Amino acid sequence: MKNNVSRRDFMKWAGISTLSIATSTIAQNNRKPNFLFILVDDLGWSDLACYGADLHETPNIDRLASQSVRFSNAYAASPVCSPTRASIMTGKYPARLHITVWHESSKNPPRDRQLIPPITEGDLPHDEVTIAEVLHDAGYYTAHIGKWHLGDAAHYPQTQGFDADIGATMWGAPNTFFYPYSGSDRFGEFRYVPGLELGEPGEYLTDRLTDEAMRIIDKVHNRPFFMHLAYHTVHTPMQAKEDVIAYYEKKLKPEMKHQNPVYAAMVHSLDENVRRLLDKLDTLGIADNTVVVFFSDNGGFINNDKMQQIPVTDNAPLRSGKGSLYEGGIREPLMVRWPGVSKAGTICDTPVSSIDFFPTLIDMAQIKLNGAKIDGISFAKLLINPDAKLERNTLFWHYPHYYATTTPVSAVRQDNWKLLLYFEDQHVELYNLVADPGEENDLAELHPDKAAELRRLLKAWLKETGAQLPEPNPEFVKK
Numbered sequence: 001m002k003n004n005v006s007r008r009d010f011m012k013w014a015g016i017s018t019l020s021i022a023t024s025t026i027a028q029n030n031r032k033p034n035f036l037f038i039l040v041d042d043l044g045w046s047d048l049a050c051y052g053a054d055l056h057e058t059p060n061i062d063r064l065a066s067q068s069v070r071f072s073n074a075y076a077a078s079p080v081c082s083p084t085r086a087s088i089m090t091g092k093y094p095a096r097l098h099i100t101v102w103h104e105s106s107k108n109p110p111r112d113r114q115l116i117p118p119i120t121e122g123d124l125p126h127d128e129v130t131i132a133e134v135l136h137d138a139g140y141y142t143a144h145i146g147k148w149h150l151g152d153a154a155h156y157p158q159t160q161g162f163d164a165d166i167g168a169t170m171w172g173a174p175n176t177f178f179y180p181y182s183g184s185d186r187f188g189e190f191r192y193v194p195g196l197e198l199g200e201p202g203e204y205l206t207d208r209l210t211d212e213a214m215r216i217i218d219k220v221h222n223r224p225f226f227m228h229l230a231y232h233t234v235h236t237p238m239q240a241k242e243d244v245i246a247y248y249e250k251k252l253k254p255e256m257k258h259q260n261p262v263y264a265a266m267v268h269s270l271d272e273n274v275r276r277l278l279d280k281l282d283t284l285g286i287a288d289n290t291v292v293v294f295f296s297d298n299g300g301f302i303n304n305d306k307m308q309q310i311p312v313t314d315n316a317p318l319r320s321g322k323g324s325l326y327e328g329g330i331r332e333p334l335m336v337r338w339p340g341v342s343k344a345g346t347i348c349d350t351p352v353s354s355i356d357f358f359p360t361l362i363d364m365a366q367i368k369l370n371g372a373k374i375d376g377i378s379f380a381k382l383l384i385n386p387d388a389k390l391e392r393n394t395l396f397w398h399y400p401h402y403y404a405t406t407t408p409v410s411a412v413r414q415d416n417w418k419l420l421l422y423f424e425d426q427h428v429e430l431y432n433l434v435a436d437p438g439e440e441n442d443l444a445e446l447h448p449d450k451a452a453e454l455r456r457l458l459k460a461w462l463k464e465t466g467a468q469l470p471e472p473n474p475e476f477v478k479k
Helices: 007-013 059-066 081-090 131-137 205-220 242-251 261-284 354-364 380-384 448-465
Strands: 014-016 034-040 069-075 141-146 164-166 225-230 290-296 331-337 346-348 367-369 394-399 409-414 417-422 428-432
Touching (some): 034 261, 034 354, 059 261, 059 290, 059 331, 081 131, 081 354, 131 141, 131 354, 141 205, 164 205, 205 225, 242 261, 290 354, 354 367, 354 380, 394 448, 409 448, 428 448
Parallel strands (some): 034 225, 034 290, 069 346, 141 164
Antiparallel strands (some): 290 331, 409 417, 417 428
C-alpha cells in the first residue's frame, strides 16, 4: 500500500520545533547540528576491530566508536544496497517503496528459477520525501558524495533535495578504484564516476571522495550542513594500494577469521579517511556541533570476487552474508557521535534499522514532522541513555529475489525471536538471537506456536505494505 501523501503536503507539515531532549547542548545553544553521514558499501558486521575483526586494523574508526554510542543490533533494511539506501533517504521499508533489489536488476528478473521475482522500482520516485529535502527546507546545505544507486540521471541527488552532488550514478560499483575510475573491462559496459575527471595517476577512489567531501565542508561549514558521504569501498572489485596489501600479506595467519589481504587493505584505507574527516572537523572548530554517523548498507560479501579465488570477507560469528536475511546479511556496524549529548563509549543492544535514520536525524535537528507517514522511529533517546526503551519491538525484511546466498525470503524479528519465511516451499525457520546469534539451531519445530504467531505477523505486514511477491515459474523444471 503506497503512501498517498504528496511531497508538497509533507513539506507543509514539516516545521521547526524544540527538541524534547532537555539535556541537549545543541538545543540549549539554539544551534542546528551538522550531520556527517558516512555510509560504507558491503562492510560486514565483524569487519572492524571494535566489532571483533582479527586481520583488519581500524584504529581511527575504533576511536570514533569510543566517542560514540556503538550499536550491537543495528540492521540494514535490506541485504543488498539500493533498497537500504532508499530506506535511509525516506524512512520507509523497501517493501513499501517497491525497491527491493539493486537498480540494474529491477526490471529484468531471472526467469530460469523456480520462482520469478517481481519487477520493481529502479528509481526512487520523486513523490517520496527524502531526508535531504526536509533538511534543505530547514536551512541545511545538503551534499551527496559517492555512490547513489537510486535511479537514472532523472533521479540523481539534485532531484531529491541535495544542493551538491559528486559521483552519483545509477551503477552499483565502479569499474576500478584507481584514477581515472573508468573503463569497460569489468562490467562489459563503459562505467565512470562523474566529477572526478581532474585527478592524478595512482589516485585512489576512497581518498578522492574524501577530498571532495572535505572541500565542500570547507566551503559551507559556517552554516548547517548534511554531508551524505557514500563510499564505494569495500565493494568489489577488490583493489587496494600495493604497499598496504603487502603489509596485510605479512600479517596474515592461518588461524585468523579474515583471510583476504586485499580486502583488509581496503578497510585500512577507509579507516585512514575516517581519520582525515574527523581531523577536518577538529581543524575547522565544528566537531562539537557535528553529528557523525557511521554505517554500512548490507552485510559483508562472503563469495569470491571475480579477480580472486578466496572469499571477500567472513561475517562470523554471524551466519551467511550479503543477499541473505540471516544476520550476516543484514546486521551492520553502527556508531553515532553526538557531541555533548551521546553517552560516549557505550554499547546499545536495542535493535534499530536504517529506516530509523530519517526520523532520528530530523529529531536531532529539532524539526517536527506532523502526520508524516514513515516506518522508522527516532532512536535519539538511545544516544543519551543506551538502556532506554523504544516504542517498538518488531522489525521486518523482504527480499523476493535470488542471490548467491539465498532464495526469495522474508523475515521478522520480534524481541529476541526471528522468523524467516522462504517462498519456494513456504518453509519457516525460527531462531532465538540472544541464545543463538549465529542462527545454528532452528527452533520452528520446538516452538510451533511462536513460529505460527510470527508467520501471521509477517504475512500481515507483507499485505499492509503492499509487498511484491515472487510468482511460480510455469516453465521451470526441477532437476
